[in-house]
Amino acid sequence: xxxxxxxxxxxxxxxxxxxxxxxxxxxxxxxxxxxxxxxxxxxxxxxxxxxxxxxxxxxxxxxxxxxxxxxxxxxxxxxxxxxxxxxxxxxxxxxxxxxxxxxxxxxxxxxxxxxxxxxxxxxxxxxxxxxxxxxxxxxxxxxxxxxxxxxxxxxxxxxxxxxxxxxxxxxxxxxxxxxxxxxxxxxxxxxxxxxxxxxxxxxxxxxxxxxxxxxxxxxxxxxxxxxxxxxxxxxx
Amino acid sequence: xxxxxxxxxxxxxxxxxxxxxxxxxxxxxxxxxxxxxxxxxxxxxxxxxxxxxxxxxxxxxxxxxxxxxxxxxxxxxxxxxxxxxxxxxxxxxxxxxxxxxxxxxxxxxxxxxxxxxxxxxxxxxxxxxxxxxxxxxxxxxxxxxxxxxxxxxxxxxxxxxxxxxxxxxxxxxxxxxxxxxxxxxxxxxxxxxxxxxxxxxxxxxxxxxxxxxxxxxxxxxxxxxxxxxxxxxxxxxxxxxxxxxxxxxxxxxxxxxxxxxxx
Numbered sequence: 001x002x003x004x005x006x007x008x009x010x011x012x013x014x015x016x017x018x019x020x021x022x023x024x025x026x027x028x029x030x031x032x033x034x035x036x037x038x039x040x041x042x043x044x045x046x047x048x049x050x051x052x053x054x055x056x057x058x059x060x061x062x063x064x065x066x067x068x069x070x071x072x073x074x075x076x077x078x079x080x081x082x083x084x085x086x087x088x089x090x091x092x093x094x095x096x097x098x099x100x101x102x103x104x105x106x107x108x109x110x111x112x113x114x115x116x117x118x119x120x121x122x123x124x125x126x127x128x129x130x131x132x133x134x135x136x137x138x139x140x141x142x143x144x145x146x147x148x149x150x151x152x153x154x155x156x157x158x159x160x161x162x163x164x165x166x167x168x169x170x171x172x173x174x175x176x177x178x179x180x181x182x183x184x185x186x187x188x189x190x191x192x193x194x195x196x197x198x199x200x201x202x203x204x205x206x207x208x209x210x211x212x213x214x215x216x217x218x219x220x221x222x223x224x225x226x227x228x229x230x231x232x233x234x235x236x
Numbered sequence: 237x238x239x240x241x242x243x244x245x246x247x248x249x250x251x252x253x254x255x256x257x258x259x260x261x262x263x264x265x266x267x268x269x270x271x272x273x274x275x276x277x278x279x280x281x282x283x284x285x286x287x288x289x290x291x292x293x294x295x296x297x298x299x300x301x302x303x304x305x306x307x308x309x310x311x312x313x314x315x316x317x318x319x320x321x322x323x324x325x326x327x328x329x330x331x332x333x334x335x336x337x338x339x340x341x342x343x344x345x346x347x348x349x350x351x352x353x354x355x356x357x358x359x360x361x362x363x364x365x366x367x368x369x370x371x372x373x374x375x376x377x378x379x380x381x382x383x384x385x386x387x388x389x390x391x392x393x394x395x396x397x398x399x400x401x402x403x404x405x406x407x408x409x410x411x412x413x414x415x416x417x418x419x420x421x422x423x424x425x426x427x428x429x430x431x432x433x434x435x436x437x438x439x440x441x442x443x444x445x446x447x448x449x450x451x452x453x454x455x456x457x458x459x460x461x462x463x464x465x466x467x468x469x470x471x472x473x474x475x476x477x478x479x480x481x482x483x484x485x486x487x488x489x490x491x492x493x494x495x496x497x498x499x
Contacts, residue, residue, distance in 0.1 A: 006240045006243055015242050016242060017240060017242050017243065019240070019243060021240075021243050021247070022243060022246055022247070022250070025247060025250050026250070029250060029253070029254050029257070032254065032257075032258065033254075033257045033258070033261060036257075036258060036261040036262035037261045040261060040262060040265040040266065043265055043266070043269045044269075045269050045272040045273040045276055046273075046276075056262070056266055057266060057269075057270065060262070060263060060266045060267065060270075061270070076263075076267055079263050079267075080255050080256075080258065080259040080263055081255055083258070083263060084251070084254055084255045084258045084259075085251075087258070088251065088254060104247075107240075107243065108238075108239050109239050109240045109241075109243035109244045109247060110243070110244075110247050112239055112244050113243075113244045113245075113246075113247030113248045113250075113251060114247070114251060116244070116248060117248060117251055117252070
């Protein structure tokens with residue numbers, strides 16, 4: 001029994017390996033892009049819109065509201081990353097309702113890749129907001145003694161992100177596999193439904209944690225900027 | 237359970253490509269469309285607000301015009317009512333005047349009718365009195381009424397006073413024609429001669445006479461010259477009788493209809 005889809009290799013040449021994880025990811029990407037293209041092909045701004053458009057609008061505005069509630073004032077700047085993160089994990093986990101489907105999120109390589117994306121996005125958005133100096137100074141807040149702890153925090157939360165998603169999804173797949181061999185009727189269906197719920201919750205948790213990390217970096221920078229401005233005003 | 241680093245790198249690239257594609261094909265069109273719709277709705281709301289304010293202004297204008305119209309209508313109604321009142325008073329006064337004139341006319345007609353009736357009755361009474369007197373005198377005293385009338389007339393001529401006599405003479409002298417003697421009956425030659433003799437005796441001269449029969453002079457004789465008349469008939473008696481009858485007749489209405497005075 002393969003533990004992860006990485007172990008199902010279709011083609012390999014040295015370092016380059018085309019496995020089930022990549023093939024499934026490409027399929028999901030294709031599905032998402034074609035679906036988005038088809039639905040947004042006939043967008044209308046009047047009051048009579050299609051059901052698909054309505055669904056997409058609800059999803060996009062829902063993600064926007066979530067980002068805004070976490071504390072990012074301009075969600076349209078972050079929805080590309082955070083929204084795609086959420087929708088990709090949702091899509092990966094949703095298709096577990098199909099038999100023989102193995103989600104890419106059940107691969108530690110995929111979750112690590114996503115966690116690394118989040119790890120890199122935090123300094124990206126922080127630097128974009130207040131510059132590289134302003135962002136790096138957040139690591140020595142409130143004092144420079146906190147520098148190693150902040151670095152450890154960054155690394156550990158990235159690791160936690162990767163392992164949490166991988167563990168939940170992989171364990172779900174494993175449980176379903178085991179139950180299929182023990183009780184092939186009914187129980188696997190219930191477990192699949194439970195796995196679907198877990199997958200959705202994990203998608204939400206993963207994306208909301210990414211949003212929180214980004215918001216923390218951005219707000220630290222913003223607070224610092226405000227403080228510097230206030231100090232300049234008082235000195236002037 | 238190990239990490240395939242090629243897969244990690246490939247998945248990072250996959251994810252970044254997916255982010256770019258989703259931004260291009262999903263989020264941007266959807267967000268742009270939502271913004272467009274929000275602007276459209278904002279525009280519609282602004283239009284609705286402008287239309288509402290315009291409608292409010294028009295409503296205020298309408299209410300103002302309505303109030304002015306009501307005031308003008310009330311003023312016109314008051315004026316019309318006042319004019320109608322004046323007109324009705326005028327028409328009522330005119331109707332009253334017409335009614336009064338008609339009433340006066342009716343009263344005058346009634347009086348004329350009464351006068352005609354009285355005159356007719358007077359004539360008939362004279363005729364009756366004349367006939368009765370004539371018969372009574374003939375039956376009781378064997379006296380001719382005509383002769384007695386002439387006799388009484390001559391006595392009257394003889395009995396006129398000096399002042400009246402002067403007037404008579406003056407009138408006679410100024411007259412160009414003869415003295416007209418009218419009687420209800422044909423005077424015989426003898427009685428004509430007696431009258432001529434009595435007049436001549438008073439005047440002291442011989443005037444010319446003209447004798448005529450006038451049935452209107454019931455039982456009487458009348459002598460007329462220019463502006464002067466001397467006569468006798470039973471008309472005076474009848475008039476006295478008529479007067480007493482007339483006073484009694486005033487107690488009785490002329491017609492059965494009762495005229496109400498119009499106020």
